[in-house]
Amino acid sequence: MAISGRFFLVALAAVVPIIAVPGPATWLLALGVLLFIVVLDLSLAASPRHVVVRRVIPSGVRLGEQTTAVLRLANESTRPLNAVVKDGWQPSAGASNALQTVRVRPGERAALGVALLPARRGDLLTRHVTIRSFGPLGMAARQQTIEAPGTLRVLPAFHSKRHLPSKLRKLRELDGKAAVQIRGAGTEFDSLRDYVRGDDVRSIDWRATARRRDVVVRTWRPERDRRVVIVLDTSRTSAARIEDETALDTGIEASLLLAVLAERGGDRVSLIAYDRRVRTQVSSTGKGNMLNAMVQGLAPLEPELIELNNQAIPGAVRAVTSHRSLVVLVTSLDAGAAEEGLIPLVASLSQKHVVVVASVRDPAVDAARRDRRTTTLTYRAAAAEHALNRRAAITAVLKQAGASVVDAPPQELPPQLADMYIRLKAAGRL
Amino acid sequence: MSNTEQAFRAESASPAHTMKRWWGKYRFWLICSGAFITLSLLGYFLGTGSGQTAGALSITNPAPAGAQAAASVLRTQGVTVTAADSLAAATAALDANGPGTSTVLFYDPKNLLSSAQVASLSLRAEKAGAAIVAITPAPLAVKGLSAEISSSGTTAGTPTVAPQCTQPDAVAAGMIDGSAGNNGKGPLHLYKGVQTCFMPSGTAGTAGGYLAGNGTGSVVVLGNAGIISNQNLANRGNAALAFRLLGDSPNLIWYTASVKDIPVADQPPTLAEFTPEWIFPASAWLLLVAVLGMLWKGRRNGPLVAEPLPVIVKSSETLTGRARLYQDARAVETAIQTLRQAALTRLARTLRLGNAAPPAAVAEAAAAATGRKQLDVHALLLGAAPTSEKDMLSMAAELAALEEEVAQR
Numbered sequence: 001m002a003i004s005g006r007f008f009l010v011a012l013a014a015v016v017p018i019i020a021v022p023g024p025a026t027w028l029l030a031l032g033v034l035l036f037i038v039v040l041d042l043s044l045a046a047s048p049r050h051v052v053v054r055r056v057i058p059s060g061v062r063l064g065e066q067t068t069a070v071l072r073l074a075n076e077s078t079r080p081l082n083a084v085v086k087d088g089w090q091p092s093a094g095a096s097n098a099l100q101t102v103r104v105r106p107g108e109r110a111a112l113g114v115a116l117l118p119a120r121r122g123d124l125l126t127r128h129v130t131i132r133s134f135g136p137l138g139m140a141a142r143q144q145t146i147e148a149p150g151t152l153r154v155l156p157a158f159h160s161k162r163h164l165p166s167k168l169r170k171l172r173e174l175d176g177k178a179a180v181q182i183r184g185a186g187t188e189f190d191s192l193r194d195y196v197r198g199d200d201v202r203s204i205d206w207r208a209t210a211r212r213r214d215v216v217v218r219t220w221r222p223e224r225d226r227r228v229v230i231v232l233d234t235s236r237t238s239a240a241r242i243e244d245e246t247a248l249d250t251g252i253e254a255s256l257l258l259a260v261l262a263e264r265g266g267d268r269v270s271l272i273a274y275d276r277r278v279r280t281q282v283s284s285t286g287k288g289n290m291l292n293a294m295v296q297g298l299a300p301l302e303p304e305l306i307e308l309n310n311q312a313i314p315g316a317v318r319a320v321t322s323h324r325s326l327v328v329l330v331t332s333l334d335a336g337a338a339e340e341g342l343i344p345l346v347a348s349l350s351q352k353h354v355v356v357v358a359s360v361r362d363p364a365v366d367a368a369r370r371d372r373r374t375t376t377l378t379y380r381a382a383a384a385e386h387a388l389n390r391r392a393a394i395t396a397v398l399k400q401a402g403a404s405v406v407d408a409p410p411q412e413l414p415p416q417l418a419d420m421y422i423r424l425k426a427a428g429r430l
Numbered sequence: 431m432s433n434t435e436q437a438f439r440a441e442s443a444s445p446a447h448t449m450k451r452w453w454g455k456y457r458f459w460l461i462c463s464g465a466f467i468t469l470s471l472l473g474y475f476l477g478t479g480s481g482q483t484a485g486a487l488s489i490t491n492p493a494p495a496g497a498q499a500a501a502s503v504l505r506t507q508g509v510t511v512t513a514a515d516s517l518a519a520a521t522a523a524l525d526a527n528g529p530g531t532s533t534v535l536f537y538d539p540k541n542l543l544s545s546a547q548v549a550s551l552s553l554r555a556e557k558a559g560a561a562i563v564a565i566t567p568a569p570l571a572v573k574g575l576s577a578e579i580s581s582s583g584t585t586a587g588t589p590t591v592a593p594q595c596t597q598p599d600a601v602a603a604g605m606i607d608g609s610a611g612n613n614g615k616g617p618l619h620l621y622k623g624v625q626t627c628f629m630p631s632g633t634a635g636t637a638g639g640y641l642a643g644n645g646t647g648s649v650v651v652l653g654n655a656g657i658i659s660n661q662n663l664a665n666r667g668n669a670a671l672a673f674r675l676l677g678d679s680p681n682l683i684w685y686t687a688s689v690k691d692i693p694v695a696d697q698p699p700t701l702a703e704f705t706p707e708w709i710f711p712a713s714a715w716l717l718l719v720a721v722l723g724m725l726w727k728g729r730r731n732g733p734l735v736a737e738p739l740p741v742i743v744k745s746s747e748t749l750t751g752r753a754r755l756y757q758d759a760r761a762v763e764t765a766i767q768t769l770r771q772a773a774l775t776r777l778a779r780t781l782r783l784g785n786a787a788p789p790a791a792v793a794e795a796a797a798a799a800t801g802r803k804q805l806d807v808h809a810l811l812l813g814a815a816p817t818s819e820k821d822m823l824s825m826a827a828e829l830a831a832l833e834e835e836v837a838q839r
Contacts, residue, residue: 002729003722011719018715022708027715049440056435074437086731090738099731122740129438130732145732148438240745247745302740334748362745369772372826375819376757381826382765383752385772392775 001042002132007139010037041135046106048131048144050077055150060296063121063157069095069150071112071129075104082138085112086130092120093152118154121249123300126150155295156249160257160414167257167418171265174426192216224266226430227325228421229317229353230255232301235275237332239303240362243410247360251330252298254358254414256291258328261418263290265425270320273301276309278316310341314348326354326430328417333359333391333407343397350402354429357398358406358417361391487537487565487655489513489684494661501684503669504677511682516690517547520683521554527681530559535676536575537565537655538687547691548574556648560683563675564651565658566619576649579623582638586618588630590666591640595627599650599674600641603667606657619653641671650675762822763815770811773829777811780836800835807832 014030056070069089075081081104089095094117104110118124129148134141192208195215208216232255238248259269263284271294273279280297284290308331317327327349331342342357349355368384371377395405404424408416424430443451453460483490489501489511501511514520524532534555536548543551548571555562562575569581590607593600606628620630623642630639640653656662658672676682702710756765778787781795789812797807810832816822 003726005726008719008722008726011722015712015715015719019708019712022706022711024711027711030715031718049442051440053438054435055438084731088732088735090735092737120740127735128732132731143729143731144440146438146440239741239743241742242745246740246742303742305741364746365749368746368749370830372823372830375823376753378769378823378826379756379761379765380749380753382756382768383749385768386752387749389768389772389775 002141002143003038004134004138004141006137007034007037010034010139037137038140041137041140042142043135044079044137045133045135045140045142046075046077046079046081046083048081048083048133048142048146051075051081051083051131051133051144051146053129053146053148055148057150057152060153060155060299061116061118062155062295063118066115066117067152068113068115069126069152071114072109073102073104073112073131074109075106078106080105081131082134082136084132084134084141086132087112087114087126088128088130089114089116089126090124092118093124093126094119116152118152121154121156121299122302124152124154126152153296153299155299156252156256158253158256158295160253161260163257163415163418164260167261167415167422168264170419170422171261171425174422191219193219223425223428223430226267226425227321227323228258228262228267228269228328228430229320229325230258230269230271230328230330231313231317232271232273232280232298233275233308233329233331234273234279234301234304235308236303236305237308237334239305240332240334240360242360242362242364245410246303247332248301248303250360250410250413251358252301254417255328255330256294256298257414257418258421259284259294260291261421265421267326267430268321271297272316272320273298274308274313274316275304276306276312279304281320283320308341310345313345317349317353324353326356326421326424328356328358328421330358333357333361333394333405339394343394343401346398346403347401354424355401355403356406356417356420356424357403358413358420360413361407361409363409485686486539487659487686492660494659496660497658497684499660499663500658500669500672500676504673504682507673507677509677509680509682511684514683514685515688517543517551517685517687518690520551520685523681523683524554524558524560527558527560527683531679532558532560532681532683533676533679534560534562534683534685535565536562536567536685536687538567538571539655540687541568541571542687542689542691543571545570545574551685552576552649561647561678562649564649565655566653567651572621572651575651576623576644578644579621579642579649579651582620582622584618585620585630591628591630593627594629594639595625597625597627597641597643597647599671600627602674603671606640606667606671607654607662607665619651621651621653623651760819762817762819766815766822766825769826769829773833774811776833777836780833796832796836799839800832802832 011034014034018026018030052074054072054074056072058067058069061067069087071085071087073081073085081102083102083104085100085102087095087098089098096115096117098114100112100114102110102112127147127149128145130143130145132141132143192205193216195204195217199217203217203219205216205218208218232248232251234248238246238251240247242250255271259271262269268284269290270281270283272281279301282290282294282297313329317325329342329346329349333342346355346357365384365387368377368380369388370381372381391407395407398405404420406413406417406420484493485491486495487497489497490513492498505511512523514523520534524534534551536551548567552562552575564571564575567575572579572581590605592605593603595601618640620638620640621642622638624645625643625647626639627642628640641650642653643650652675657668658676663669663672755761774789774792775785777796778784778792781792781799783792783795790808793808793811794804796802796811797804800807810825810828816825
């Protein structure tokens with residue numbers, strides 16, 4: 001049960017007769033009138049127990065985009081429903097009009113659109129719908145909460161999509177390009193064409209030239225159908241917030257850009273989100289839209305407060321593909337975690353695969369290194385130098401073990417990782 | 431996808447189930463409020479339920495200043511003790527008891543009765559043939575009781591006093607307490623009458639005594655209220671004096687003057703008489719309206735919705751921690767070594783000397799590149815570590831300046 005502001009005003013107005021005719025009789029009469037109003041209105045209100053709720057929730061929305069979840073109400077009672085309806089979305093769903101007024105005649109239906117502007121990635125929940133049904137006087141209401149769970153999946157924002165056109169152009173430039181320096185085993189023969197000035201003389205196909213009586217060069221195209229395995233670390237180190245987002249979010253952005261790029265480049269992409277068990281696994285070998293499958297799989301990921309199980313990662317990669325592939329480890333280069341597990345992991349992986357380690361670099365550390373205005377800040381600068389030194393040492397060891405390292409601030413990591421992929425592809429190292 | 435056209439309805443719970451859920455939800459507060467109410471009621475009834483009062487010389491007060499002891503002893507001896515708290519009640523009791531069967535104990539510690547009222551009491555008692563025992567009456571009241579008795583001031587008291595007179599009750603009592611009346615508080619009154627007894631030593635014959643009576647013995651004034659209090663009743667001859675004075679006749683009217691004796695016109699007007707008639711009902715109504723307002727605004731549209739928050743840790747936490755450790759330990763040397771090492775590494779890279787270049791060579795190259803003195807640069811990069819934080823600060827700034835200079839070259 002609930003009362004309205006109108007009822008409150010009526011009760012307030014009753015003070016006038018009480019002042020005009022003081023006495024217990026007036027007082028009790030006023031109280032009686034109020035009670036009568038409440039009982040009358042409650043008994044004439046449509047029962048919210050006879051309202052049936054149905055939900056229509058969009059299958060997914062990108063973070064930062066607006067969407068509408070529809071709430072359908074069917075009034076199965078014999079009285080007109082005059083209600084205030086509250087949809088119980090969690091706060092980060094950003095329901096701006098979760099509280100709505102609705103009138104439904106007996107036996108009819110109504111649809112309410114709840115505008116949602118999610119503030120967080122992941123599965124956002126609504127658990128219930130609360131119906132406050134007012135009587136014809138609008139004074140008192142019967143209230144009922146109906147359990148009506150619903151889930152809205154908020155997909156990663158994929159801001160790094162804006163880098164995609166330029167990276168794709170770079171990738172296309174590889175296509176049909178004469179392989180100038182590298183004639184290694186990795187590149188595939190594409191076609192023959194006439195020699196133009198500037199082509200590498202080493203790529204002249206002498207046999208074809210003899211046939212054509214004109215100088216002909218071989219062209220190469222980058223290999224296709226190579227394997228790219230992205231291993232996304234969701235362990236405790238991914239919970240670190242760098243600038244505006246967690247390391248995991250940056251990792252997701254970088255993985256998405258790389259996956260889309262590699263798929264357009266004709267490679268087969270697999271993604272594993274891993275800490276101590278596989279959180280999400282997506283492969284482009286299956287049919288359907290790879291990007292959609294990936295964002296759906298990545299959306300509910302959250303950093304887990306557990307240590308990464310480094311020993312199990314080679315097994316997880318082997319489960320995805322038995323071929324030689326490009327393994328991209330999106331993880332953290334922080335001292336401690338890296339020293340214990342990452343270095344042996346990279347050493348063992350690089351025996352069979354091409355390994356890239358991608359890590360988010362905190363620009364705050366670089367800023368702290370330079371700021372030496374006070375004693376406290378100088379100590380801080382020393383601590384920053386220490387951290388950077390350790391990071392550089394780990395990077396050096398990883399490079400020695402045969403891996404490439406991409407260590408960049410959050411905004412830079414996705415494009416730099418894409419550049420690394422293009423570079424490796426151009427070099428025929430895949 | 432996911433057009434979840436599933437229909438949700440309110441679950442049809444039985445009243446018993448609803449009650450059970452309510453109990454589960456509000457159990458703590460229900461038990462707390464129940465315990466609070468029980469304890470308050472218990473405290474109230476324990477405090478007042480046994481009919482005890484807290485007034486001085488009240489016959490229902492078992493405290494040291496009360497007089498329950500004297501009253502109950504008298505009752506066991508067959509005296510009917512009746513408490514009266516107003517003049518009207520006392521005279522009504524006098525009339526009810528019939529002539530010559532009553533003793534009136536008159537006690538007016540706050541001096542509420544006017545002398546006319548005291549005189550009327552005296553008159554009515556005389557008519558009914560009742561004796562009056564007045565405990566510490568004020569000077570004017572004494573006059574009203576009997577013209578033969580007068581007040582003769584107060585005294586600080588002595589430990590004991592002897593009767594020093596022929597009044598039979600006083601003689602029978604012998605020595606009584608000469609002090610510690612009212613538990614040592616309040617004055618001890620002295621009176622002079624036809625018979626004056628218990629004169630404190632040193633004031634013999636002139637100043638009056640604790641006990642004074644008129645010629646017929648129908649009015650007796652007692653200047654020491656402590657004699658009949660619970661605390662002192664058992665001391666010396668106190669009990670004998672009290673019981674002989676009070677237990678003389680079959681009925682004892684224990685009259686303690688109270689606010690009821692003040693004439694209505696003399697009472698100050700209450701606040702209610704100044705305020706208009708509608709104030710109380712209107713304010714009570716507004717109170718009710720305020721509660722309604724709280725119910726209106728305080729009722730939530732459904733239960734609170736929780737937000738499951740993911741774990742997010744600020745990335746530079748460890749950096750800040752290490753910096754604080756350095757500072758707390760005043761690790762000047764460690765800090766400057768770290769800064770120097772980092773500067774040397776970067777200088778070596780900028781000057782293209784390779785990672786393995788010896789520090790001295792880097793310092794030399796840096797000096798050559800900037801045109802600074804070899805010795806200065808060497809001291810800055812490889813010299814003795816500073817000892818104070820101030821030196822460290824300037825050295826750190828110099829290192830940064832050197833790096834910048836080399837980089838700009």
